[in-house]
Amino acid sequence: MRLTAAEFEGLPEPRLDDGDPLPPENRAPVRENGLEALYHAHSGRLLRFFSRRAGTTDAPDLVQETFVRMARIEPAACHRIESPGAFLTRIAANLVKDRARLAARRSSSCHVSYDEQVHGQVDPHRLLDDRDALARLEQAVARLNRRTREIFLLHRVEGLTYAEIADEVGMSVKGVKKQMAKALFQLRRDVGPL
Structure with a gap:
């Protein structure tokens, strides 16, 4: 059933009861805890940081790992951090360094030494x-x-x-x-x- 504009204006305003949900603009804002607020404030910056240093495929995982390491810190210690953004950047830089060390260890374990007895028998002449x-x-x-x-x-x-x-x-x-x-x-x- 369609109402004309005049018929619509003549209708009484709907009343909300206590059981009715509030419209979105009247809802109270959800307060984020400290880690969620940090995530929303710094995740984009950290994603760009990791994309430049570790590639775009691994960047989201490294951002997640940064916040996992931040979450492991005791809540009392978190409140004493003066600059959480700088602290997250330090965690991110350490993740990149750890990753480089791991890659170096893996590549050194794949290294095969030159064996003179095996390769020495090839005569270039x-x-x-x-x-x-x-x-x-x-x-x-x-x-x-x-x-x-x-x-x-x-x-x-x-x-x-x-x-x-x-x-x-x-x-x-x-x-x-x-x-x-x-x-x-x-x-x-x-x-x-x-």
Whole structure:
């Protein structure tokens, strides 16, 4: 049912009984205890502090931990703190330091010392010689004619048998064997023993 403005103005004002809840503007403000007031006053600042130093993902947890440490202080001691904001900042700075120490301990426990017997056997001259030999082999394979190169790579790189290669390239097994012998002869001549 809709009322017009004139009908609405003619209605008597509603009366509130003692059992009726008060509207929000008439409610008495809730008094915060000291820790809640500190949280509302300083949590944003501490969140920015931790975001710059520890990253945005861990910052809310560190703010929470700061106030947990503050809550552990005896109430009588809390009243003697002259500057609670500065005290919270000190707690926050100590949390960052504790976290850095923990990270350093964890990384040092993951450190593996250099073992001369394990790593000492790698000869850099040998590595260079092997790299040069591989480059010479690649050049020698590139100089083979197309069919011989294809057969050599199918057998030595792909691991196909002579019969599988014969089916793939359309040759007899005997022809594949001749091509492989030709490839090996030319590669040994150009590079050395394989």
